[in-house]
Amino acid sequence: MAARPIEDQPWWEKVKQHRFIRLGLYSALALLLFLALVPSLLQEELDVEAGGIAPQDVRSPVTVENTEETERLRQEAIDSVDPVYSINPRYTENQIQRMREVFQLVRLINLEVREQNGELTTYTEEPEAAGGEPWTEEEQLEEIRSRLSPEMAESLTDETLFTLLSSSQEELETAEETTASAVADVMSDEVSLDEVEEARTQVENRVRQASVRSSLEEAMVDLSRNGITANYMIDDEATADARRAAAEMVEPSVVREGQLIAEEGQVITSEMYEQMRLAGLTDDTTTLTPLVGLGIITSLMVFVLARYFYLAKTTVRENNTHLLLLVLIFTLTIFLMFLTSLIQPLGIPGATYLVPAAVGTLLSGMLLQARIGVFLSFLFAISAGLMFNQESTSVMDYTHAVYVFFSGLAGVLFLNPTNRLAHMLQTGTWIAGISAVVITAMNVLKGMPLTAVELPMYAGFAFAGGYISIILAVGLLPFFEAGFGILSRSRLIELSNPNHPLLRKILLEAPGTYHHSVVVANLAEAACEAIGADGLLARVGAYYHDAGKTLRPQYFIENQVRMENPHDRLAPRTSAEIIIAHPYDGAEMLRKARLPKEIIDIAEQHHGTTLLKYFYFKAKEHSGSVEEMEYRYPGPRARFKESAVVGIADSVEAAVRSMESPTQEKIESLVRKIMNDRLEDGQFDECDITLKELSQVYGSICETLKGTFHSRIDYPEEKPLKPAEGE
Template structure:
């Protein structure tokens, strides 16, 4: 394999790779780069216009908002147009009649209490008048003349009764009708006329009665405060809020800025007297939430990025590269070409993430890119968010993920470009139809053309960047794994030439493990490549392994169990060392190093017990580590099963099934799968897949007759 230096071989990265703050720093960097690239998009577009100046261009509203000042003005106008509500109150007539009765009652009381001895006193009348005034309320004192009271004091009882009857009757009759404030004079004249016509009393008494009637008649048709408030509230409810709609033309080019227009510009935040802090705070909150969700997902998802900071660093590079490309395209808006922003190769990031990391991470990232695009591509939109472009980026990225889930070859990448181009064009067409605008055929073709071109650009860039990321980060991509399966690879040729039995064994293990991994949803191709190289360490001492001992004696019969143990146990670590020397991807090295876990060399352990009963079992176990991934665990199981089945003299389906079940239970009981995320259900499916594969290999064959039988016709073949 060609020499290459990945970031894992760099000393500075080896120092910081597993530092406890490394992941925090990288996620913080993601937040900062996202915020930095979006800050210019949320900066408020302040105009330098003042009332009385002339607009140099059209200005449209960037958002939909209520113009509260205009709404309040319309509410005030509607309320002011509502006239007060009047209503007749019958209690007013009753109250006035009661006041007249009180006047006559006071007069009668004063007359009764008068000292008859003082009747000839010159001051007698004045004293009675003073007594009456003392008992009467202020309002009546102000409106009733002294002559009227004196007349009542000097009238007879029958005259008083007549006067009371006529005055109350006149007031009652007149106030039985509606009397507005403007109608009081007419109503008073009517009551006075009624009193004069209905009474035959003396002129002085009639005058007194008209004076009393003049006091008694008042307005009974007054403003109903409660009904008036209800009417005005009803009028207020009929007023709709004055809304400034997103995209609404606020100022035309050449139009003079009035106070009203300036107020509308202030409402939508386009004047200098509006604070610019809030948009940046809002962006900070949104980016923090977005990166927090991304960090939670990446730290929780069952992918290589969960614990391997090299993959997280790779993700940071791809994420940053994609955002930079999106930003560059977003800055091309001054070029007045319809649909040019659709050329953004947003699918590049999700395609690279799917190939190099995992499809689930790629799909989640497509949603993150969609949110970012909805903020970044707002130059041609009046809104602060461009939802159409967010949808476009999401579907474009998701299309790349879905098409590359099962295969990631170069030809598949080119096919993915065609598929993404088609999806992009469909989304662009859907957006145009939803807008329902009258676009020309040139504009439609331009939008669909740029959208389709985006898919091809994304695929070409992915093919170009893929080797760089593979080499820089030591990533084992599908392309690289297919390259490693080439029999002309130096290490594979070394196995084939120096340990042909091991080579055959490795091919068999590869068939078993790949089928099993694909059954449980693991990386089958990784298991195949790992199986090819898992026993490369045996090439250092090939004849000490039974599959390579053809026509020779077993050298272990001539050495001690301790030495045999050292030779056998060394081969996983010798293989890992050889793979590291050839700069192989870490995943392949891990499978070679972990494919025996901490299993026991039972044969040599029992052989050692025959020589020394105190032999410790731990001395005859592989030092590990145990399999850390599902692929390594499957290769570990397939390696033991293939060797065991190959040693069976006459393998049958029943024997194979029993053997696989026993070996699976033994490894599970021995704790070999404790450190990987292989579930019991997946282990059962993997074992069943290996059983089916081995049945196909060791199926019953036709026993062809020999040459003698063919000549004699025996066996039924010579007809």
């Protein structure tokens, strides 16, 4: 006895609709994908040390910056920049201002002395009231020094100050302008710290050219020499900018991906060892960064997959059984990739191209939908690029990624839905051929110096991988179909074979029903294809929809050939019970035969909850009071388009077959009436078929019936010729 599919398992029925089941399946897929890719990202540690010998060519698997070396180079660049000097005109202005303040202070002291001596009075004072004791020279010197800045008070001599205090206003003006002009002229040029004394000599020479008395000249020299200071100083801001620019010009010290760090047999210097350490190749470096990145990538891949299923109109969106199937297909494909990746350490050139990359896309295309296979080819390509990276200096091998993508895509684009050997071999040939072409193109694109032996070897492995994919897919297909109750196109084609035991049973025990089912199948298939539904499913469902009639074939009019109608002897209620039972008897027969659920649903739903009008009105004629529900099918009503179309085609075929002299007008009127009756009776309320689609179904059925019940030419009867005379 065959095992029941998971869809019929009680434990799965209890948990499959749980709100966390989808999250659990996606989480399991992300975890399995992460674990499968981890080994390919863990770098092989080298048992080396500074001063030792490199056991092999050592190349960096990653690009990483040597921050210490970069910082050292930047510091060298900063140290090599000399300080930036510049003339600060503010210094000249400050010095001249300080000199002028001395002259202003001298004038102020002179004014105060004259007031104190009574030489000056205000208009409010009497002359005698302003008098007082005159200031001595020492008092004047003490007063002016107390008002000068400490620096100026300390630098100017008593003789200079006394000379200025004893000078007239004209002499002070001459001295002020001369010293200010001389200091301004000298400090208009660069005056560095070591050039200050030379500048003071220059200003002294300029001042001595003035025509003043000697004592004032010395005072002017003293004042002007003190006014000279360095104005060519280090510009801190400009220096900082120059050093910052020099540091920014330094390129980071980087160990680049694929860079040869040490050749085999070469002595490992401390610099080489540091580069190996930074690249994570030594046993004293352990980094979790690649694993964190892998976790993000795998999570993102599964998230994108889930988002795609949410947006796309696929069965995986709502059906957790199909999602579980997809997770298993994905896991199986990744596992096959992982097994193939174990060939890499053997060093056989191109052997990893044997990977059956198209298995996942083939199975998803045959069991679910082709668009799912197309999307999976992207994810398989990313996984392959990360997994087959041992021969690459990069974390991802793009040759394998492109190869797996095109191989998987070919499995979807050239997939034939039948399971015939010739068709499968044709699909495998396409996959193998495209895989070989892609590998050849990638190697040529990289400019690899391949020999005349290596290139055909790579293409040969890829060609073989294509055939391995189709062999595995065809071999695994029956297990997935049986385990998940998946109704694939190949399974439908298999069920449409007239030699199937149930179809043989219908043909032999109820030949009229068999013929009726064939006509219904033709009508339903054409109508479903007109509205974009699954025509093959409708055809096969129509073949089996009346299987229950084989239990009592003589009670159905299409099987009553040259025999009395047994319903003439039965009560209407009894006849109705016999007729009403046939959809459910048939569904039970199909369940026992392990037919797919969709076929069983069509058999059970094709009459919905319609009324057996003939026996209902016959019962009303006999008894008058009859419960309508006793003469209705108990349902369920059609819940998907194919079931609804088969129900319409079933009623139409039976009605048209009973017509006398059917014409196109009569047929169209009858079809419209049957469909309107079902619509008004609510038989499509649980189905997602639209009014527009019902109109298309009407047109398709009428067109098909036009070809079936076309008018025929009435051939005249053949009359014997009149015997010739003499015969």
